[in-house]
Amino acid sequence: MNGSGNGSTHPGGQRTFGSVVKILRRIALLLLALPPLPALADFPDGSPVRNRAGDDARWAAPDWDDRGWAAGGVVPARTGVHWVRFHFEAPSGGRLALPPLDHNGFFAVLDGSGPIDCIRIAVPASYDFFWDGRLIGRSGKVGRTREEEVPGLLDHAFPIPAELLGPGRHVIAIRLSSFYYNFSASEFGLGFAITSYLRIRSGEINKVVYPLISVGGSLLVALISGALFWLAGRWRPLLLCSIISLLLAFFYFLVAWRWIYNDPYDWFAPRLIAVTGVMTLVAWLFPWLLIEQFMLPRRAWWLAATVPLLIVAWTISPFFEIKTLWLCRAMLAVSAGLAGWAMWRRRPGAWCVFAVALAGLLAVRAGRQEFVGPSFFATFGGLVLVVFATLGVQVRDYRRQAEAATLATVRLELELLKKNLQPHFLLNTLAVLTEIVERDPRGAVKLIEDLAHEFRTVACVSAEQLIPLGQELELCRAHLRVMSVRTGRAWSLEATGVEDTALVPPAVFLTLIENGFAHQRVAGGGGAFGLRMERTAAGATRFTFLSPGEVQTDAARPVGGTGLRYVQARLEESFPGRWWLNGELVPGGWRTVIEIGKNTKGARA
Amino acid sequence: MRMLIVEDEPLIAQRLERFCREILGGKLGSLRVAAMFAEASARLDEAPIDLLLLDLNLHGRDGMELLRASVAGSFHTIVVSANTEQALRAFEFGVIDFVPKPFSRERLALALARVTGPDGRAAGAVKFLAVKKHGRVDLVEIDRIVYLEGAGAYAELVLDDGKRELHDKTLEKLHALLPPAFERIHKSYVVRWSAVKALHASEGSRYEAELRNGVRLPVGRTRYRELREKLG
Numbered sequence: 070m071n072g073s074g075n076g077s078t079h080p081g082g083q084r085t086f087g088s089v090v091k092i093l094r095r096i097a098l099l100l101l102a103l104p105p106l107p108a109l110a111d112f113p114d115g116s117p118v119r120n121r122a123g124d125d126a127r128w129a130a131p132d133w134d135d136r137g138w139a140a141g142g143v144v145p146a147r148t149g150v151h152w153v154r155f156h157f158e159a160p161s162g163g164r165l166a167l168p169p170l171d172h173n174g175f176f177a178v179l180d181g182s183g184p185i186d187c188i189r190i191a192v193p194a195s196y197d198f199f200w201d202g203r204l205i206g207r208s209g210k211v212g213r214t215r216e217e218e219v220p221g222l223l224d225h226a227f228p229i230p231a232e233l234l235g236p237g238r239h240v241i242a243i244r245l246s247s248f249y250y251n252f253s254a255s256e257f258g259l260g261f262a263i264t265s266y267l268r269i270r271s272g273e274i275n276k277v278v279y280p281l282i283s284v285g286g287s288l289l290v291a292l293i294s295g296a297l298f299w300l301a302g303r304w305r306p307l308l309l310c311s312i313i314s315l316l317l318a319f320f321y322f323l324v325a326w327r328w329i330y331n332d333p334y335d336w337f338a339p340r341l342i343a344v345t346g347v348m349t350l351v352a353w354l355f356p357w358l359l360i361e362q363f364m365l366p367r368r369a370w371w372l373a374a375t376v377p378l379l380i381v382a383w384t385i386s387p388f389f390e391i392k393t394l395w396l397c398r399a400m401l402a403v404s405a406g407l408a409g410w411a412m413w414r415r416r417p418g419a420w421c422v423f424a425v426a427l428a429g430l431l432a433v434r435a436g437r438q439e440f441v442g443p444s445f446f447a448t449f450g451g452l453v454l455v456v457f458a459t460l461g462v463q464v465r466d467y468r469r470q471a472e473a474a475t476l477a478t479v480r481l482e483l484e485l486l487k488k489n490l491q492p493h494f495l496l497n498t499l500a501v502l503t504e505i506v507e508r509d510p511r512g513a514v515k516l517i518e519d520l521a522h523e524f525r526t527v528a529c530v531s532a533e534q535l536i537p538l539g540q541e542l543e544l545c546r547a548h549l550r551v552m553s554v555r556t557g558r559a560w561s562l563e564a565t566g567v568e569d570t571a572l573v574p575p576a577v578f579l580t581l582i583e584n585g586f587a588h589q590r591v592a593g594g595g596g597a598f599g600l601r602m603e604r605t606a607a608g609a610t611r612f613t614f615l616s617p618g619e620v621q622t623d624a625a626r627p628v629g630g631t632g633l634r635y636v637q638a639r640l641e642e643s644f645p646g647r648w649w650l651n652g653e654l655v656p657g658g659w660r661t662v663i664e665i666g667k668n669t670k671g672a673r674a
Numbered sequence: 675m676r677m678l679i680v681e682d683e684p685l686i687a688q689r690l691e692r693f694c695r696e697i698l699g700g701k702l703g704s705l706r707v708a709a710m711f712a713e714a715s716a717r718l719d720e721a722p723i724d725l726l727l728l729d730l731n732l733h734g735r736d737g738m739e740l741l742r743a744s745v746a747g748s749f750h751t752i753v754v755s756a757n758t759e760q761a762l763r764a765f766e767f768g769v770i771d772f773v774p775k776p777f778s779r780e781r782l783a784l785a786l787a788r789v790t791g792p793d794g795r796a797a798g799a800v801k802f803l804a805v806k807k808h809g810r811v812d813l814v815e816i817d818r819i820v821y822l823e824g825a826g827a828y829a830e831l832v833l834d835d836g837k838r839e840l841h842d843k844t845l846e847k848l849h850a851l852l853p854p855a856f857e858r859i860h861k862s863y864v865v866r867w868s869a870v871k872a873l874h875a876s877e878g879s880r881y882e883a884e885l886r887n888g889v890r891l892p893v894g895r896t897r898y899r900e901l902r903e904k905l906g
Contacts, residue, residue: 496756497683500776504689557684 116140117156124150124213124244129199131240142259146250149213153259155241159234185234187266188227192259193252193334195221196245200233209333215248220333226269249335254387273328279446280325286450287318290457301464309358310460313351314453320347324440341389344440348393349379352400355452356407362460363411363419375403390440394433397445401430404452417466418459425451478534478642484635485531485576488583490524501555516554523547530575534643538602539569545579549598552586558595567602571610573665574639578614581661584632585616589659592619609666617658640665675701675790676722681729681754682709686775690727690754690782697783701790711740723749725789730755730764741767742811746804748827748842750850752785765798767813768851772798788850796851803831803848805839814839821865821891822848822856834887859883859901860894873902 119138122145127133135154144151188206190198195209195218205228209221233239243259250257262269291314298307323344326332332340356375360368382395405426411419429448488494498520505513526544530536542564549560562582582598599615633652640648640663649664675698681687687707695702706721708714711728728744730737730753744751745768753764754773761772771785788794802813814831823830824845831839841848849856849864857867865883872884873893881893883901893901 492758493756496758496775497686500689500756501683501685503776503778504685555683555685 118142118153120144120151120153122149122151124152128152128154129197129202129204129242129244131201131238143256144245144247144259145256146247146252146254147215148247150211150244150246153243153245156238157241158238159236184265185263186228186231187269188229188261188263189269190225190227190261191223192243192245192261193223193250193257193337194245194247195219195249195334196243198227199242199244200229201239202242203230203233205229205233211244211246212248213246218246218248220249220335222331223327223334223337224331226266228266229263249333251335251338277325277328279443280321283321283446283450284318284325287314287321287453290314290453291318294457294460297460297464302467304464304467306358306362306460307464309354309361310453310457313354313358316347316351316354317449317453320344320351323347327440341440345383345389345392345396348396349383352379352382352396355400356403358456359404359407359411359422362456362463363407363414363416365407365410365414371403371407375399378403393441394445397433397448398430401426401433401448401452405430418455418462421455421459422452425455474642477638481635481638481642482531485527488576488580488632488635498551498555505554512554516551519547519550519554523551527576533575535572536575537569538567538571538573541573541575541578542567542569542600544576545582545598548579548582553595556586556595558591558593560595561597562600563597564600565602567600571602572643573612574636574643577636577639577663578612580632580636581614581616584630585618585659587632588621588630589616589618590621591617605664605666607666609664612663612665614661614663615655615658616661620654620659636663675724676704677702677706677725677727678714678718678723678749679705679707679727680709680711680714681707681727683729686729686754693779693782694727694786696779697786698790711744715743718747725749725786726751728753728755728769730757730760739811741769742804742813745769746806746811746842748844748847750789750843750847752789754782762798765796766801768796768800768803769798770794770796770851794850795854799853800851803839803841803851805831805841807839812839816852819856819866820869820885820887820889821863822852824862857901857904859897860892863891865891867904870905873898873905 118141119135120142121128121135121138128135133154138154142153142155144153188198188200190196190206190208192208195211196207197204197211198206198208206225207221208225210217210219212218241261245259247257291311294307294314295311298304298311301307323340326340327337353372353375357368357372359365360371365371378399379396382399383392385395386392405423408419408423408426412423425448429452432444433448434442434444498516502513502516505516523544526540526547530540530544542562545562549562553560578600585598596617598617599613601613603611603613605611633650637650640650644665647666650661652659652661654660677694677698679687679690679694681690687709691705691707694705704721704723706714706723726744726747726749728740728751730741741751741753741764751769752771752773753761753769754775754777755764756775758772758774761774764772770788773781773785785797788797801816803816803819805812805814814833818833818835819831820834821832822841822845823832825840827842827844829841829843829845829848831841833839843851845862845864849858852864855867856864857870858864859870865885869885869887870883871886874882874884874890875898876882879895881895881898882890883893884890
């Protein structure tokens with residue numbers, strides 16, 4: 070209990086005060102540039118702030134001897150009527166100025182930088198306010214019981230009559246009751262600022278600007294991403310972006326609410342709980358959005374891992390703006406982690422989100438005069454914008470991919486039809502037919518039937534992405550019958566272990582047979598193509614196709630020709646990234662191995 | 675007439691062979707059939723031919739090389755192919771005809787007539803002549819040829835820059851391939867008509883054509899009058 074005055078601590082001071090005090094204390098800290106408080110020798114404990122339980126109308130008088138009262142401005146909540154008195158000296162012959170007094174939960178600011186005509190009070194209690202014994206303001210109705218009390222508004226600005234502002238000693242007395250105080254703390258401190266009315270009003274307008282702009286921006290993003298979600302393919306990240314933006318708009322609105330509509334003080338705590346709750350939801354949903362947007366695995370794991378972080382953020386401080394700050398930091402940390410992972414996985418736009426999340430983590434602070442500061446709005450504004458922009462780019466890319474995929478499917482269908490209607494095949498077959506018609510009319514009819522069968526099957530399957538293997542084998546055999554007539558040799562297809570119902574892209578094996586005829590020569594009277602199907606231990610399906618005969622062209626040719634490109638394109642179309650093809654020279658012919666399954670990677674040797 | 679048929683589909687090869695025998699009759703000296711040109715071409719030196727019927731697929735490098743090797747030879751080439759879209763390209767390289775598959779006897783007879791007939795002309799416009807040189811085949815643009823000089827079983831192409839290229843075909847065969855802008859002025863000379871500046875008749879019934887580059891070439895006595903009229 071030294072008498073140094075400025076910011077001296079009370080040995081018996083409580084550690085937890087009302088959050089209002091904390092907020093208002095920040096106003097004081099902002100104005101620390103003022104000179105130190107002059108020592109008040111009158112009070113043995115150096116405190117110009119005294120308080121006492123009970124009620125006596127005479128306690129408003131400036132000359133009442135309150136030296137026996139308890140020091141400090143912290144009063145117990147919900148316990149009946151209390152009085153607090155504050156003594157201060159206004160210097161003579163100059164402007165009224167007082168250094169900020171931050172005394173054990175009580176603080177006062179005398180801002181002499183402009184004309185002094187007003188006192189601003191934000192106290193979670195109902196009270197009567199006296200200046201040098203004169204009642205100059207009331208908030209609600211002070212009561213000895215809860216029933217008697219009528220809760221007053223949280224924020225007040227009372228004009229001070231000019232004749233009361235002269236130099237010399239002044240005493241401010243406050244008579245209060247706080248039955249409707251509903252923070253969890255059992256006591257709270259008082260604070261006020263003596264300043265100009267205009268200054269108070271312009272300050273309140275400034276406080277409401279950022280939150281209101283953010284409400285508008287967030288609503289716009291919510292509407293646009295919501296509309297995009299409904300119109301452009303129900304892509305989940307867009308829905309999440311819409312929900313998060315909507316929650317942010319609500320958050321900003323709740324922050325702005327205090328300065329738009331002055332609630333009774335008992336609404337203060339519920340509003341702060343709601344604000345912090347909304348921020349908790351945002352902090353939990355935002356990582357989800359990033360997981361969906363960048364298609365990161367282990368969604369449930371990440372979402373579960375974020376929960377303890379948010380719980381820690383809630384318990385880190387009794388003050389809601391600190392809770393909110395740490396909720397925001399937890400969200401930014403998880404987001405930076407997720408965006409970093411997405412960067413490593415080369416997801417487009419991930420680096421933008423990473424940069425903004427990291428910058429936000431470094432920059433974001435709790436507001437000093439407001440619940441949340443400008444850094445908060447900048448961080449969230451940047452984050453939502455960058456995510457929204459990335460989503461837009463992704464939607465565009467998906468559209469392009471979808472168009473390309475449709476085109477590719479149409480192109481493959483055309484390619485297959487063209488392959489079987491190509492002049493080389495069709496006209497050569499007709500040339501053979503002209504010869505057979507003259508020599509062996511019955512044989513000609515047989516050839517026409519086989520040819521018709523092949524064309525019918527091709528027309529049937531060309532538009533399909535996958536067909537049963539049985540149908541594919543039928544197609545191959547029809548083709549081999551035609552080729553047997555054309556080449557004057559016997560060709561066959563020996564299939565082992567095949568399941569007729571297994572699904573394969575159309576004309577894949579037919580193409581391998583055509584490649585065989587184009588690039589290989591068989592000595593003697595014909596040959597047999599071979600197809601073996603088996604299931605690998607890894608759960609993949611392996612097809613081993615053997616094309617008989619000596620390879621005529623160089624060994625590299627059958628791997629890179631148009632036929633094989635068709636096979637690869639069809640496999641990629643139906644099993645993107647989950648197929649594998651290899652061709653190699655083996656004794657007696659050319660072997661092609663195709664593996665389709667979950668554990669194989671798209672590649673070829 | 676000595677013929678070679680290159681066709682890998684036996685039934686089509688048999689059909690070609692049958693038609694050729696029917697159309698040419700006694701004019702057909704020898705006829706061989708091979709599945710691939712590579713197999714048959716090795717024996718062309720010991721067993722030369724006058725006409726090749728070639729099944730050609732120009733897709734890919736092999737087809738083009740095969741065509742160049744074929745048209746650079748001493749014999750005429752008739753392509754018999756299903757790939758009709760390649761006909762123009764084949765003509766540019768100097769085939770005498772392109773018979774699309776499937777083909778009739780009449781169409782084949784028409785093609786054979788271009789080779790056997792007295793005034794046989796290629797059915798399409800040649801753009802290049804393929805010349806064998808140092809073991810490879812070079813292409814000479816028709817537009818660069820000023821005149822051709824017969825040299826027994828060969829012919830020399832004389833180009834606008836004075837260079838000479840030896841071609842395996844006879845002057846007759848080359849003349850059949852070349853466009854009408856080339857005129858036979860002598861049993862040993864075929865000249866691009868636009869290169870002729872004047873015709874001169876000198877003593878002893880010797881006739882000469884003076885070219886724009888100053889070269890004088892002999893003109894056959896039987897051809898002089900006709901050429902005189904053509905020059906106007």
